[in-house]
Amino acid sequence: MRFVHGTPTRPAAAGFLLAPLLGGCAGPLSALDPAGPGAAAIALLWWGMLVGAALILLGVLLLLAHALRPRAAPRRVSERLMLGGAGVLFPLVTLTVLLVFALRTGEALLPHRSAGDRPLVVEARGQQWWWEFVYPDFAGAPLYTAGTLHIPAGRPVDVHLSSRDVIHGFWVPRLAGKLDAIPGHRTVLRLQADQAGTYAGACAEFCGLEHTRMTFTIVAHDPADFAERLTALAAPPPAAEPEVAAAFAAGCGACHSTDARTRSGAGPNLAGIGRRLPGDLPALLARHPVPRPGHRMPDHAVPDAAMLARIAAYLEELR
Amino acid sequence: MRRHPLLPHGAATAVGAFAIWASAFTLLYIVQALGCRFRGAETMLLHRATMYGVWIVHLVPLTLLLIALLQSSVPMRRVAILGTAAALGATAWTGLPLFFASACQ
Amino acid sequence: MTVLEPAPGLDGELDALWRTPHGRRGWLSAVNHTNLGRRFIVTACVFFGIGGLLAMLIRIQLATPANAFLNAGLYNQIFTLHGTVMMFLFAIPLFEGMAVYLLPKILGARDLAFPRLTAYGYWCYLFGGSLVVGSLAFGVAPDAGWFMYTPLSSRPYSPGINADIWLIGITFVEVSAVSAAVEIVVSVLKVRTGGMPLSRMPLLAWYLLVTAAMMLVGFPPLILGSILLEIERAFGWPFFDPTRGGDPLLWQHLFWLFGHPEVYIIFLPAAGAVSTMIPVFARRPILGYDWIVVSIVALAFLSFGLWVHHMFAVGIPHLALGFFSAASMLVAIPTAVQIFAWIGTLLAGRPVLRLPMLFVCGFFFIFVAGGLTGVMLAVVPFDWQAHDTHFVVAHLHYVLIGGFLFPMMGAAYYWLPHLTGRMPVYNLGTVSFWLLFVGFNLTFLPMHLTGLLGMPRRVYSYAPDLGWDWLNLLSSVASFVMAMGFALFLADILLQRRFGERAPADPWQAGTLEWAMPTPPPSYNFASQPDLSHPSPSEALASEIAAGRHFLGFARNGWRETLAVEAASGRPDQVLLLPGPTLLPLWMGLATALFFVPALFGLYPLTLLGAVLVIGLTLAWLWSMGSRDDPPTVPVGRGLSIVAAPADRRSPLHWGLAAALVADGSLFAALGFGQAFLHLVAPNVPADDPVPIGAAAILAAAGLAAAAGAAAGSRVSQARLGIAAAGSALAMAGMLLLPLPAPTEHAQAAAANALAAFVALHAGMASIAALYSLARLRAGYVSAVRDLALRNTALLAAYAAGTGILALALIHLLPLAVR
CATH class of the missing domain: 1.10.760 (Cytochrome Bc1 Complex; Chain D, domain 2)
Structure with a gap:
């Protein structure tokens, strides 16, 4: 297929210009450096909204600057155009597009139980100030880890969240949005890592004295490694002297x-x-x-x- | 144009129009919550249909009110008309998520 | 130049009536709105200074990674107090101060409807605020975050007194907010000068009216939530405790049901200031007055449909989030209408850039940016990432500082000549503006990125390898630039008071009523209250007012007189006779303190004593009003004679009670919501059996019905009042005797008990009101034309009956229906 207008070069050029900017967006907890479909969809939403918001802000400020220019005589300004048009119609159209797009994106990120997904189910129990992870059904028995959650890469994972004491917020920014772990409730967060790797997590909801240090890690393994890792954990620990x-x-x-x-x-x-x-x-x-x-x-x-x-x-x- | 015999002061009319929006919003939220609380496979359709019903039922009086206002006079008439139109628009807009979002998940 | 100084004789006579006496006793007994408005503003600014210092400590701590400047415990107290002080002790009281000071002046009145209530509100604010802030000195400041999420703020996880200080102190302060709201609503509707219909009211009055109405509905859910949480902490009623059928999310609903409207309650008065200043500096009337009025009303309603957007990450179904997301986006439209009305006004006029306008321009940039990030946060999936991060911190400072502080600083420069009678020392203000503007943006713009790079809010420290270092350092350094801007602003104001040139009359050529008086304003505001019944008042209005040629341009009988009007048309319908200086509000404030403060230490007998004192003082307060003679009709000037101080349905007291009952009804609705929530939504194991409808319930219902029936109607009769008193007392007994399960067992039982207690309290109030009216009747204060006491009793009894029947249904029928 041939591109008459030479479009193939444009993304490359844009990428070149954006590279330093996006480079500044990397980081172990960066929502702008997505490593899974959930975080990627939200990052896309962000960039779109950022561009739109910047243009609107610029437009409003230019209009304001124009309005403040000194002039000799007053001007006629149409109330209908200014208030009905700029004040109502323009935001109404923009927001309708945004709302529909937002709802569709949100719907796609929910932990639906559809046919093809086969999500892995794990539990994360928050408590002051650490996370306990439970693999409820590994070879017929549950496994428990703390601080590190092992998941397979490339497969959706439903994290069932609960809390033993106060409210905590489960957040792995590079993989998905956050969800609260609330005592008395069970909430479910869908996440997925596209590649094997280590992903940092934090507690997002203020949970008391050591809220800051309530961090954890998700390690995504290639599927074979994942089974191996859990098998290793399921083995009896080495005997001590x-x-x-x-x-x-x-x-x-x-x-x-x-x-x-x-x-x-x-x-x-x-x-x-x-x-x-x-x-x-x-x-x-x-x-x-x-x-x-x-x-x-x-x-x-x-x-x-x-x-x-x-x-x-x-x-x-x-x- | 004659002073409408039933409609109150324009400011009160605008407040009343938005009270209808508030009713729509509150009832939608309540029906959504109750529907999920007492949910069964056979009531899913009924749940959604009820919400559409609540939504439309609130659009009707606002539309009628707007028509009545356009044909008669009240103090602060423009406030009444703009307010009712705004409340009608807000009610219509509030129902949009019904078309795109799952009710209980 | 216009002569604004009134004729010397008139000035002396009016001032003798209206001035606040000198000396300490005079200071303590002041009820004049100009004094109290200034006092609110100054106190709010002191609290702002404290909140600002706390912010500086936060920024020092976060300037570098792994900083050891503050430890976690202290940091938690500091950020909690920073948010609490800025929201509850600065923003709302500053708006109250502005309203108290300006409202009568823009409405052409001499004072507010209830001068003693204003004073009482001030004392509650001062005492409650000092309690909250003073706790830091003892190291026991609240530390669970300014929204006090349960269970973190519940007894097991916050065992200290810290959380109690927040709950009790803030409720104490909210008493002040609710009384200010009642005051403002009634004053705007009733206490205006003659000939100002609603349709020609200054826009600022619309803003203040709607804001106050929002406070009446918005603050009670928080007050209720605080009371319930304090009861849970003190007596173990498990409203929010998931181990006993409660739900932490109920707290979040109650808190944000207040918390989101609160944001608009803060923004609207500032927008009112912008709507006042822009036409003045654009040299033309505002574009789209009607559009703006509708926008204000729309904002007021929509702002109550947004609260769940603070709860997008708690696992609520997507459709419910969708409704709130939609409303959250929708609120951008009335905001946009106002923005474009302001820009359109400037576009159509011939704008002059004076110092206040500089702050308005800063407001445009910051507030529009903050509004746009607000729309982003209304997008559910984006909020899942941004929620609880520094992105939200950045956003809320953009809307609050941009939407409130910048316009209010512009307003300060605009109205300072009014307060002080002197003009600003221009260049200092400009420098202050640029320091603030640059400092603000460099502090908070990077913070959006810090948040998206993963920095959660409320962390006291962070590791060095997360990419947040330079962003935080930039924010911290810039925040000090901002602090310098504030310091310079303060210096400028002090300098202006001391060295500023005398302000000319109407220094901005505003042509609005508040400038049609000498500055600083005389104690009585207007030598005569302007007659605005002709659509375009004459050029010489100000000098006519000064010469006493409009309404009430004289002093007589030692009366503090001001006009009151029919709400919609603005036709004068009575002369109000306002009270003079008194220590009563101070005593009432101290009694209220006696009610609240001992509860901190579990000294409930003292709390009870406080309650008794409050009731006694209220009755004494009410008793001091009214007359044994039928109200006279008196001339008010301009050929008009109207009734003076009628004690009937026209009285602002009747309106005031109705407004207070709106607030009380909002509290009841929040409690009913809680009961319904715990039965229908909370994921709990339900309590045992529903409570059967027994003799007590029937007794309560019958008593309420009898009381309401007996009190209804306007025929004056001792027997009817006796029946009303007895019926209410019976109802109270019935509610207290309901065979309810122990409130500590289950959240549903706790909610049922709370509902019963609510009704018992109100039935008791109705009973006392009926007895009081009986005493008034016997003492000769009540007649067929002086039936205010009866009308108010009837209103209270009807309210108690209505809420009582609903409460009985919620207690007995709801659990049956759920089964």
Whole structure:
């Protein structure tokens, strides 16, 4: 097919001009750097609205500037044109187009249960100030992780959201919009990552003292890797040396499980933590008993520094 | 043009016209919520039909009011006419999502 | 030049009647609207300074990643208080101050309808506001965000006194907002000069009227929500607790049902100022007066259909979001009509660019930009990304600072010569404007991008590798430029007061009524109230007013006289006799404080004492009005004689009660909504069985019906009042005896109990009103032509009966219907 008007070069030129601008839009939490169909549809909506809004603003300001120019005699201005036309008709037409487009976009992003989709269902339970993720049906039994949610790339995922305490907002900007996790409610967010990769998530709804630090990660795997990763998590954790196991059980074990097959107590499940926080663990444990300010850690006997280091080394093995 | 025997002051008429919009808006929201609360496969059509009904039922009095106003005189007549036309437009516009959005998801 | 100074004799006589006495006692007993308006404005500006300092702390903290300047706990208190102060203690009270100061002056009146209510509102504002802000000094400021989402703000997750301070302090302040709203509505409708029909009222009066009407309907849902949440925190009634059948979303509905109209309540008065200034500086009348009036009415209604756009991300079905999305976009149209009416006026006139116009131009740029991002946020899918990010922070500052602060600063420069009698020191204002304009845009324009790059709102810190560093640093630096602009503005005003040149009469050649008086204004505003019954008043109107040639151009009988009119036509229908300085409002404010403050510490006996004092003072207050003689007909000048202070349905007191009941009805509707929501929408396990209709319910209904029936009609009779009092008391007993389940068990039971308590309270009020009217009747204050007390009792009894029957239906029938 031939393009008589030479259009093929235009997007390239536009891309060249926009590249620095769009480059500034990249970032681990950037809604303008979409990596999934939901975020992409919304980003497209944004760019369209930005251009439209900029033109309207410019038009209004030019008209204002024109109106403020000094002149000798008053002018006749048609009320019908100014108010009926610019004030009512123009926004009415523009907004109708926008509303229809917005509703259609929104409808496409909903977690509909249509035939072809086969979404993976996972759960995300918010609590002050971390997320617990549940894979309700992996090989017949649920799996639990904290802080990291594993999903397959290229397949829609329905995240069922709930909360154990206050309202939290589940948000992975590069994949989809956000949705609140509300105690007493169950909400469902559809998201999808087009490529394997790591996507940052944040809590969007103010949820108390450590709202800021309630971050999490979504790791999208190629389908085969995804099954492999969950299988690895479903395996029993490596055995610790007896003293380490005893020290862990005496303190940490009251709240934290190290086995993805069992639900953790009050604290996050540590399965896979060696992969999630490589290298950070000794420093984190050294700040024991409060590895992060604001996190609620019950009083318990704290092992000495040497034992903490050994526990950290053991946790490194939970991968 | 004669003073309309029933229609009140133009400002009150404009307020009344928007009260009809408010009624349409509120009832649409209520019917939507109740329909989802008591939803069954067999009532889905009824749910949507009721909402269309609520919408149209509110367009009728606003249209009649506008016609009556165009043919008679009240104090602040232009406010009454513009207000009623605006409320009619707003009511029509508020129903637009009925055509595009799923009711309970 | 026009002579505005009234004849010396007249000035002295009127001033002796109207002035506020000097000294501390005089200050405390002031009821004059000019004094109180100034006081509201100055207090609001002090709170603005505090809110601004808090904003500076926020920007310092966010200037660099991982900043250790503030810790999380303190940061949470600071941002919560910043939002709370700016919304509740600055924006609304500043508008109230502007209305209190200007309204009588633009309406050609000498004061507002209820001068003592104005003073009472001020005390509530001052006491409540000081309570909220003072908490920061003790480190117990509210810290759950200015919209106080439950369950975060509930007892288990906010165990301290912080949340109680917000709920109780803000409710205290809202008493002031509601009383101002009643005051403004009645004053605009009734207390105007002769010959100003609604159709020729200044646009600003329309704006203030509609804004106040919106407050009557919009604030009660928040007041109700705050009361319910405080009851939940204090007594464990689980309205919002999901573990006992409550729903956190009910709070969000109640809060935003207030919160969104609030935005327009803030914007409309500022738009009114723009609509006042633009024709003056365009040197021609405004384009499309009727269009603007319709736009204001449309905005008022539409703004109540937007609240769910703050809740697009809570999982509400798409169609419901669609309705609210549609209404949210639609609201752009009446706004656009006003924008183009203003531009059209400038286009058609011969504009002169004076200092206030500079701020109006800044307003155009910032507000239109903020409006456009508002339309974006009304788009549901886009909001799913932008919601709760710094994009929203940017947007709301664009609309609030652009839509409120810039026009209000323009208005300040416009009306300061009126307040101070002096002209601005021009260049400082210009420099201040540019600092503000540039500083503002550099602070908040980048913030849109910060938000889209993923920065959630209300985070106290951020990691360095997210691409937000330079944007935040830019915002922080620019915010200090903005702060310098404000400082310069303050300096300019102080300098103007001290060194400004004497303002000439009508310095902007506005030709509007508020300038047809000397500046600073005399205590009585107009030496005679202008007669506007001729469509184009004469050129010499101002000097005629000064010479006392219009209405009431004299002092007699020691009366503070001002005209009141038929609402629509503006024909004078009575002379109001307004009260003079009194400490009553202050005592009432202190009693109200005694009601609210001990509740913070659980000292409920003191709260009860406060309630008793408030009721007693209210009765004493009411008792001080009226006369044992039938109202005389008195000459008011221009050949007109009308009745003075009629105690019947024409009295502003009757209108005032009706307006207050509109607010009360909105509160009741919000409570009814809560009951319906908990039964129909909340995803809870329902409570046990519906409450059977028993003897108590029948007793309550019968008592209410008897009271309403007995009080209805205007025939004066002791027996009827006795029946009304007894019927209401019976109804109160019936409501209290309803066999309801314990309110702590389930949210539905809590809501039923709250409804019963509401009706019991109102039946009690009706009973007291009937007894009061009986006493008035016996004391000779009531006659066939002085039936105000009876009419008000009848209105109250009818209201109690109506809400009572609805409440009984909601308590007994709704649960049956749901089954």
